[in-house]
Amino acid sequence: MAISRKEEARALNADERELVEKSHHPAVQEVSDAELHELVKLMRDRRDKAQTDVFRRRREIRGKGVPKGAKPVTGDAGSRTKLAVLAMAMRRLNTEVERRQQLAASMEQIENARRALAMKKKAQAKAPDFNTRHAHSGMRTVESRKPKNLIRPMELGRQRQAAKVAQAKKDARGQQHP
Numbered sequence: 001m002a003i004s005r006k007e008e009a010r011a012l013n014a015d016e017r018e019l020v021e022k023s024h025h026p027a028v029q030e031v032s033d034a035e036l037h038e039l040v041k042l043m044r045d046r047r048d049k050a051q052t053d054v055f056r057r058r059r060e061i062r063g064k065g066v067p068k069g070a071k072p073v074t075g076d077a078g079s080r081t082k083l084a085v086l087a088m089a090m091r092r093l094n095t096e097v098e099r100r101q102q103l104a105a106s107m108e109q110i111e112n113a114r115r116a117l118a119m120k121k122k123a124q125a126k127a128p129d130f131n132t133r134h135a136h137s138g139m140r141t142v143e144s145r146k147p148k149n150l151i152r153p154m155e156l157g158r159q160r161q162a163a164k165v166a167q168a169k170k171d172a173r174g175q176q177h178p
Contacts, residue, residue: 003081003084003085003088007081007085008020008085011078011081011082011085012082012085012086016046016082016086019039019042019043019046019089020043020085020086020089022039023039023043023089023090023092023093023096024092025092028092028093028096029096033100036093036096036097036100037097039093040090040093040094040097043086043089043090043093044090046086047083047086047087047089047090050079050082050083050086051083053079053083054076054079054080054083056068057073057076057079058076060073061073061074061075061076
């Protein structure tokens with residue numbers, strides 16, 4: 001549910017309003033990383049406090065909780081709106097943190113790729129010409145990729161011969177009883 005800034009201002013106190021304003025689009029990108037982490041921490045504390053308040057009010061309305069004030073609460077629409085506003089602000093801040101982490105990871109990948117390319121070019125410049133796979137300078141051996149058979153050939157022959165003998169005995173028994 002979209003909440004207008006006017007409704008946000010109505011639901012929040014001055015401190016919370018200032019925090020939520022910093023979470024909106026143009027302002028959140030101008031905040032430094034350290035300030036962003038501090039803002040996330042403050043916003044999470046405010047959201048958790050509002051959530052606890054909403055849960056307490058709901059219990060009061062249902063008659064399960066002890067009233068905090070002189071008389072029990074009859075509605076919690078304002079505190080629910082406040083919780084929704086703070087939750088959306090928290091979501092925006094988390095998205096910004098994630099965006100910055102992805103950007104940093106992307107920049108790190110680019111730097112790693114450039115470093116690898118420089119290392120490759122440096123290695124190619126130093127590589128001797130005789131270590132190539134061309135016939136005129138001699139072929140290098142290429143090891144077989146086929147897995148080695150770990151069973152001894154003698155054992156394979158023994159098993160094969162045992163199977164032949166067993167089959168011959170079975171066939172001989174079958175011919176005696178027509």
